[in-house]
Amino acid sequence: MKSTALTATHEALGAKLVPYAGFNMPVQYEGVSAEHETVRKGVGVFDVSHMGEFLIEGPHALELIQKVCSNDASKLTIGKAQYSYLPNETGGIVDDLIIYKMKEESYLLVVNAGNIEKDWNWISSKNDVGATMRDLSPDYSLLAIQGPKAVEAMQSLTSHDLSEIKFYNFVVGDFAGVEHVIISATGYTGSGGFEIYCKNSEVKQIWDKVFEAGASYGIKPIGLAARDTLRLEMGYCLYGNDIDENTSPIAAGLGWVTKFTKEFTNSEALKSEKEHGPENKLVGFELDDRGIPRHGYDIVDGNGNKIGVVTSGTMSPSLNKGIGLGYVPAIFADAGSKINIQIRKNAVPATVVKTPFYKA
Amino acid sequence: MNIPAQLKYTKDHEWISIDGDVATVGITDFAQGELGDIVYVEVETVDETLEIEEIFGTVEAVKTVSDLFLPLSGEIIEFNSALEDEPEKVNSDPYGDGWMIKIKLSDVTQIDGLLSADAYKELIGA
Numbered sequence: 001m002k003s004t005a006l007t008a009t010h011e012a013l014g015a016k017l018v019p020y021a022g023f024n025m026p027v028q029y030e031g032v033s034a035e036h037e038t039v040r041k042g043v044g045v046f047d048v049s050h051m052g053e054f055l056i057e058g059p060h061a062l063e064l065i066q067k068v069c070s071n072d073a074s075k076l077t078i079g080k081a082q083y084s085y086l087p088n089e090t091g092g093i094v095d096d097l098i099i100y101k102m103k104e105e106s107y108l109l110v111v112n113a114g115n116i117e118k119d120w121n122w123i124s125s126k127n128d129v130g131a132t133m134r135d136l137s138p139d140y141s142l143l144a145i146q147g148p149k150a151v152e153a154m155q156s157l158t159s160h161d162l163s164e165i166k167f168y169n170f171v172v173g174d175f176a177g178v179e180h181v182i183i184s185a186t187g188y189t190g191s192g193g194f195e196i197y198c199k200n201s202e203v204k205q206i207w208d209k210v211f212e213a214g215a216s217y218g219i220k221p222i223g224l225a226a227r228d229t230l231r232l233e234m235g236y237c238l239y240g241n242d243i244d245e246n247t248s249p250i251a252a253g254l255g256w257v258t259k260f261t262k263e264f265t266n267s268e269a270l271k272s273e274k275e276h277g278p279e280n281k282l283v284g285f286e287l288d289d290r291g292i293p294r295h296g297y298d299i300v301d302g303n304g305n306k307i308g309v310v311t312s313g314t315m316s317p318s319l320n321k322g323i324g325l326g327y328v329p330a331i332f333a334d335a336g337s338k339i340n341i342q343i344r345k346n347a348v349p350a351t352v353v354k355t356p357f358y359k360a
Numbered sequence: 361m362n363i364p365a366q367l368k369y370t371k372d373h374e375w376i377s378i379d380g381d382v383a384t385v386g387i388t389d390f391a392q393g394e395l396g397d398i399v400y401v402e403v404e405t406v407d408e409t410l411e412i413e414e415i416f417g418t419v420e421a422v423k424t425v426s427d428l429f430l431p432l433s434g435e436i437i438e439f440n441s442a443l444e445d446e447p448e449k450v451n452s453d454p455y456g457d458g459w460m461i462k463i464k465l466s467d468v469t470q471i472d473g474l475l476s477a478d479a480y481k482e483l484i485g486a
Contacts, residue, residue, distance in 0.1 A: 291402075315400065315420070
């Protein structure tokens with residue numbers, strides 16, 4: 001089991017630690033509902049240092065990225081980030097990721113913890129263009145400082161004007177007394193804030209200063225359980241739940257980051273699928289009655305016939321009702337469509353809705 | 361960890377209070393702490409007669425679903441309907457307002473098979 005540089009800190013804070021993607025990670029501190037609300041209304045900090053970071057450099061860096069990624073990375077300028085995914089050759093997804101353009105001919109790829117080795121091998125296997133690749137994952141930490149008060153609470157820690165960093169933009173600069181930190185206006189919560197990339201040796205100092213600066217804003221540590229309820233309220237996909245090697249990115253609603261302005265892995269087939277429309281679609285739904293949808297539950301029609309499967313589900317702490325994502329045939333995919341979620345013995349009625357479920 | 365001495369317990373982390381041939385059942389303080397914020401308690405077996413160890417309901421926390429096992433055979437005569445709107449009572453008062461069901465026992469000799477407070481304490485390493 002791998003640890004992050006902050007594992008002992010989480011233990012001292014009384015966190016419940018669980019194995020996640022090969023790492024011993026804090027799943028909750030005081031309780032998922034309270035932590036969820038902290039991020040929605042104030043500011044909270046996640047240690048997400050399990051995430052992987054690859055640096056791709058050299059004159060052929062962009063060429064490699066364009067080959068393996070679905071989005072068009074040639075649109076990136078220095079200081080901008082882009083959501084993308086790695087298609088496989090059989091219509092599915094190797095992983096989803098964020099690409100940062102650090103400098104000319106230098107890109108940082110941030111990938112899911114559980115896929116670090118798989119992604120590294122996959123991208124390496126496509127690297128016949130001579131790009132330089134480095135896996136920074138073991139040496140770098142990542143803190144997500146999220147919530148509507150994040151900007152104000154963290155401003156004293158940096159000389160950069162945090163309110164000027166737009167969504168999916170970043171700066172490299174000073175933060176909490178450390179130089180060359182990536183301050184990125186990204187996150188997985190829908191409540192705004194930053195992600196801070198730094199070296200493992202620097203993260204404890206940053207963590208401590210973040211809590212000092214945020215104290216008067218009620219800043220709290222947040223676990224992975226709340227990270228999941230927060231992302232699900234936004235309708236964001238989680239790799240391994242909603243998307244995987246066997247799910248179509250077009251069906252999953254990732255058409256917006258699938259750019260046919262260039263060739264990439266499986267792009268011909270994906271283009272055809274996008275033109276014809278996918279057979280199934282990933283939709284968001286809310287339960288009309290009491291109950292909580294869960295990963296793996298069947299979605300059934302009015303006659304009890306199975307039409308799909310729930311890929312993520314939870315009780316929404318903000319909406320106080322059962323919400324979920326799942327794949328259904330395209331004819332059931334429009335907002336307002338009535339479906340049912342099979343929860344134990346009961347087919348509980350649900351309505352397809354447009355995501356995000358939660359609107360700030 | 362609160363483990364009242366006068367109650368009986370099971371290895372499934374339920375507590376049982378016996379009054380004649382009626383048992384009141386809930387989950388322990390340890391169980392509610394492990395589950396985290398409880399958001400739903402589903403019991404659809406009221407008026408049914410079930411055997412010991414059969415599933416009588418489900419308790420759902422934000423991230424988990426757990427079956428509830430009947431600690432003693434009998435008829436489920438009551439569900440604590442206050443939990444429909446306030447399932448969080450299981451967290452805040454697991455041995456009081458957070459009780460879940462009452463059972464009319466069909467075999468009171470099964471009570472001897474339940475754990476004492478001390479035995480339960482040992483089980484969870486408290």
